[in-house]
Amino acid sequence: MQKYKVFLNEKRIGFVPGANITLSKLCQILTENSGIDEIMRWLSDFENSDIPETVVEHPEIEKLFQNFRSAFLPVDAAGGIVKRDEKLLFIFRNGKWDLPKGKIDEGESIETAALREVEEECGITNHSIVKALPSTYHIYKSPYKNTLGQWIFKETFWFEMDYQGMETPIPQEEEGITEVRWFQPNELDEVLENTYENLKELIELYRA
Incomplete structure (x- = not known):
């Protein structure tokens, strides 16, 4: 296993x-x-x-x-799979379907960070955490000036979230997000055909 x-x-x-x-x-x-x-x-x-x-x-x-x-520079992030009834919320960023997520601020809990990132990237409020989901891990060379070229180990903590509001999602354009869309479980093939490898197992948990 x-x-x-x-x-x-x-x-x-x-x-x-x-x-x-x-x-x-x-x-x-x-x-x-x-x-x-x-x-x-x-x-x-x-x-x-x-x-x-x-x-x-x-x-x-x-x-x-x-x-x-431990051989890498650690970066922790948090995000969510947001459900409204049976629909799931995805963002379209840099040409791929993605889930809302972002770095955890210093002193911030992973739950607070996950809720904040969903609010910032999707423009919704009053969503709540239902349960924790498996973390994802990926490694990459930093593109950022202060750590340029250093190897990063990034763990992203995921949560299933519930949202029952009627706000129209608003993409955070300054983060490269061009669309926020609700998908039915039987529509997730479209997402899986154009998303990141490290998200596929997570998304598969919700496919009809």
């Missing part, structure tokens, strides 16, 4: 409990004691390979995963 899945663009790294092997046979095998240089060499091998997915097995998978993520 896969415990964690980390995305590098469209590539995937799975972390599962088991023997100490790397199923894709990359040059190096990660362990719970791998140093930052070893992890970065391993990541470079994977990034430059034509392998779309690798699965790392280890008997101490929690230790290995935490050691792996």
Whole structure:
């Protein structure tokens, strides 16, 4: 049973409990004691390979995963899947369907951040958290000036939210959002055909 899945663009790294092997046979095998240089060499091998997915097995998978993520600059974000009756709210940003989310501010709880980001990006209020959903993880090189080129490990905390208001959603255009739209569960194929790999498993939970 896969415990964690980390995305590098469209590539995937799975972390599962088991023997100490790397199923894709990359040059190096990660362990719970791998140093930052070893992890970065391993990541470079994977990034430059034509392998779309690798699965790392280890008997101490929690230790290995935490050691792996410690090699990166951490960034935490939060967001939501908003439901009104059976419909689900999505944003269209940078040419893809996405879910409202954003970075957690210093001193802010993950729940407060998730609610705030939905309000800011979708222009709705009085939505509430129903339950926590699985986190998503992805790694990337920072495009921002103060951390330019540094490897980032981003965990996004997700929540299912309920909204019963009648406000017309308003896209936050300054964040590159051009549309906010409600979808029925049986319409989610349109979303899944043009969304990010790291969101697909989350969205699949709601597809009719």
